[in-house]
Amino acid sequence: MTERTDLFEFRASALADDDSWHEQDADFRFDGDQLDREERAAMRRVAGLSTELEDVTEVEYRQLRLERVVLAGVWTEGTVEDAENSIRELAALAETAGSTVLAGVIQRRQRPDAATFLGSGKAEELRDIVIAEGADTVVCDGELTPGQRRALEDVVKVKVIDRTALILDIFAQHAKSREGKAQVELAQLQYLLPRLRGWGESMSRQAGGQAAGGQGMGSRGPGETKIELDRRRINTRVAKLKREIKDMKTNRDTKRSSRRHHGVPSVAIAGYTNAGKSSLLNRLTGAGVLVENQLFATLDPTVRRAETEDGRVYTLADTVGFVRALPTQLVEAFRSTLEEVGDADLLLHVVDGSHPDPEGQITAVRGVLSEVGGDQIKEVIVVNKADAAAPEVLDRLRRHEKHCVVVSARTGEGLEELRDLIARELPRPEIPVTVLLPYDRGDLVNRLHREADVIESEHTEHGTRVHAKVRPTLVGELTAYAV
Incomplete structure (x- = not known):
């Protein structure tokens, strides 16, 4: 029994006569765009995904009924380890959402089936697994x-x-x-809009004629079907949410510009969820x-x-x-939040x-960051x-990444x-100035000590003489006192 047999359990009649994993099959053979017959026929069960909970009451963040x-x-691509990591991440997501993961299967295909994602035969095998496990949802x-x-x-007979x-x-x-x-609701509505569905009279009902309240002549006609009405309501709500988020963005931009005006550098913390x-x-x-050992515990950005x-x-700034x-x-809904990253001095x-x-x-993180x-x-x-x-x-990451530090929070x-x-990489004031500040401008002396690099300071008969390097935001206020 080889290592791959430990990773997966075969669930396919095509391999019933020989369920071992041969060494020569470790690299997948292609015939044009077609996978080997054994690969197309095999749907593998991922081991170790059961997350049955002994005491659900301990998990306070799970607000929904455990599914x-x-x-x-x-x-479709990559190694067997990549495929396994992907399904394990999906299991962690499902746990975070409040579900109990019973089983996981992976189907090897050149591309997802256009009709049923897995293919009709494998969808029926998945139905058998759902029945055997007593599941009520497929993810x-x-x-x-x-x-x-x-x-x-339609095939598995449970929610997908x-x-x-x-x-x-x-x-x-x-x-x-x-x-x-507001950002989450906007994202959900944009996802739902192209997926509205219904059956028979419930969605094809029209609001003309008697359905419009029996208004008689002038009121009868094709009217608006229920699915069109739902679509219009969603579009109206999306427009309202976008306006609200835009207003909130203005407030966030005001706070950010205030910090910039006072010359406060910013550092953004970004990364994969649960890092x-x-x-x-x-x-x-x-x-x-x-802090929670779960995915997406932080959604609301925190600036400290x-x-x-x-x-x-x-x-x-801590980000999603x-x-x-x-x-x-x-990404679109949280764009205003992610701009905290785009405007930072150091990431x-x-x-x-x-x-x-x-x-x-x-x-994955760099791909999202490039969008903002x-x-x-x-x-x-x-x-x-x-x-x-x-x-x-750790050694491998140190070698591959030019600017890298290893920590344990x-x-x-x-x-x-x-x-x-952080202290070395933060931007420092660069514009040299020499000013003579009157003693009644102690506020400017204080700002120089807080926001600038003071090279030399001397108290004279006419005021405080300061030689310093400052940021552009301070230059304008100091021009009148230049010497």
């Missing part, structure tokens, strides 16, 4: 088209949702602020932000004040976590060093959870090195 789910993925590892979802539901809907559900549970709730961003913020600032060893003030193939609707990109694929996490201008900012890779990571993984390892690095 019993079976996971289904289509493996697919990908975004299903409305047609794929309907066709798969996709990865995007699952992530949106988690966001809806965790959003606490007014802005966060330890909030724990790191708490360690650096004592912010007291909620911090100081370098030499007394320079800066802000630290990213995930592989983050739904487009969420701390937090990576979970104990994750099976940290490089994949880095690539975060790829233009000076980036420092902060490898967190060093106490749980393998030494060879839990034990405090590496935090002093990180603080020193």
